[in-house]
Amino acid sequence: MDLTKIYPRSVHDKVHGLVQIGRTIDKGYALAFGNIGDYHYNCPMDQAVFGFLGIDHEKLLERIKHAKSVAEIEQHVSDEYISKKSTAEIEQWNHQWLTHPPEGESWTHFVGLRDRIAPDRPDVTTWADLLDLDEKRTVPKREAAKV
Secondary structure (H helix, E strand, O other): OOOOOOOOOOOOOEEOOEEOHHHHHHHHHHHHOOOOOOOOOOOHHHHHHHHHHOOOHHHHHHHHHHOOOHHHHHHHHHHHOHHHOOHHHHHHHHHHHHHOOOOOHHHHHHHHHHHHHOOOOOOOOOHHHHHHHHOOOOOOOOOOOOO
16 A cells, blocks of 8 residues: 555545445554655544554554455454444434534634635535545535534
């Protein structure tokens, strides 16, 4: 995985039903093999999914370094962590993760980035959507949020 040449998976992409973790795994692979570019493994978004699943990011990174494939890591994360969550817990986390806007200082930072990346998209109010726009993915238009 060379994140100097391609984008990691979208936050929206699911691995065994869970959003964010695929992107996090991609960044871990890129870090492990020296191709992370401008991305950051264990950023606040990664920390959130690690917290939800109870994953130690350093142990996962170590496992990534010795894995034969991305599929092997995905299966490990599913077997050891995702499978311990109920479908309802996963659906609730996914919904909150994909729809909750940033708050406080994070909102100020978010708006600054959005104004730079997509000044014509005040309807974009989540990190997942903003990252998709930044990485040239299609984000459906929504009713503009009332801020």
